[in-house]
Amino acid sequence: MSAETESGRPVETGRLPRDFLVGVVLLAFCAVTYWASLGIAEAPAALAQNVQPATFPRLVLTIIAVLTMLMMALGFGQTEPARRTPKLVMLMTGALMITFVIAFGTLGSLAAMMLFCLVMPIVWGEKPSAKLVVYALTFPLAVYLIFDVGLGVYFPPGVIENLIDSIF
Missing domain, CATH: 1.10.287 (Helix Hairpins)
Structure with a gap:
C-alpha cells in the first residue's frame, strides 16, 4: 500500500x-x-x-x-x-508565528508586524522585491494607525512606536 x-x-x-x-x-x-x-x-x-x-x-x-x-x-x-511528515514550509511558518509572538512583546507591535509581513511571504516562496518591502512597511503602519490612533486600541509600545511618539 x-x-x-x-x-x-x-x-x-x-x-x-x-x-x-x-x-x-x-x-x-x-x-x-x-x-x-x-x-x-x-x-x-x-x-x-x-x-x-x-x-x-x-x-x-x-x-x-x-x-x-x-x-x-x-x-x-x-x-x-x-x-x-509535514512540509518544511509548514514547520517554518509555525516557528515564524511563535517568533512573532515573542517579537510582539520585545520589539513592539509595529516592528513585529513589519518583520512578519516581510519574512512570511519570503518563507512561502515570494521573491524579495521593492513591492514586498512597501507592503511590509505600509500594511502594519495602516493597521497601527487605524487601530491605535483611530480606534484607540492599545498596542504595547516598542522601538518604532517610541520613535513615532518622540517625533510627534
Missing part, C-alpha cells in the same frame, strides 16, 4: 482519528481559558451596555469547543490518508 492511498477508517484499524488528540488539546485549552474568564470582573450596569466584558471571550470559547467536538465526532466516520 503506497503512502498516497487511504488506509481506511481509524476505528477499523484500531486507532483514534488524528483529529481526536488535537481535539482533546483544544478542549483542554478552552476549559482552562473559560475557567480563567470566570475571574473577569463584571462592569457596572451603566457601563456594560447589556454585554459584560467576559461575554465575548466565553462565546468564542464555546463556539471553538462546539466546533472541536463536531470535528472529533466526524473524524470517527472518515477515512484517513496515510500520515506524512
Whole structure:
C-alpha cells in the first residue's frame, strides 16, 4: 500500500482519528481559558451596555469547543490518508508565528508586524522585491494607525512606536 492511498477508517484499524488528540488539546485549552474568564470582573450596569466584558471571550470559547467536538465526532466516520511528515514550509511558518509572538512583546507591535509581513511571504516562496518591502512597511503602519490612533486600541509600545511618539 503506497503512502498516497487511504488506509481506511481509524476505528477499523484500531486507532483514534488524528483529529481526536488535537481535539482533546483544544478542549483542554478552552476549559482552562473559560475557567480563567470566570475571574473577569463584571462592569457596572451603566457601563456594560447589556454585554459584560467576559461575554465575548466565553462565546468564542464555546463556539471553538462546539466546533472541536463536531470535528472529533466526524473524524470517527472518515477515512484517513496515510500520515506524512509535514512540509518544511509548514514547520517554518509555525516557528515564524511563535517568533512573532515573542517579537510582539520585545520589539513592539509595529516592528513585529513589519518583520512578519516581510519574512512570511519570503518563507512561502515570494521573491524579495521593492513591492514586498512597501507592503511590509505600509500594511502594519495602516493597521497601527487605524487601530491605535483611530480606534484607540492599545498596542504595547516598542522601538518604532517610541520613535513615532518622540517625533510627534
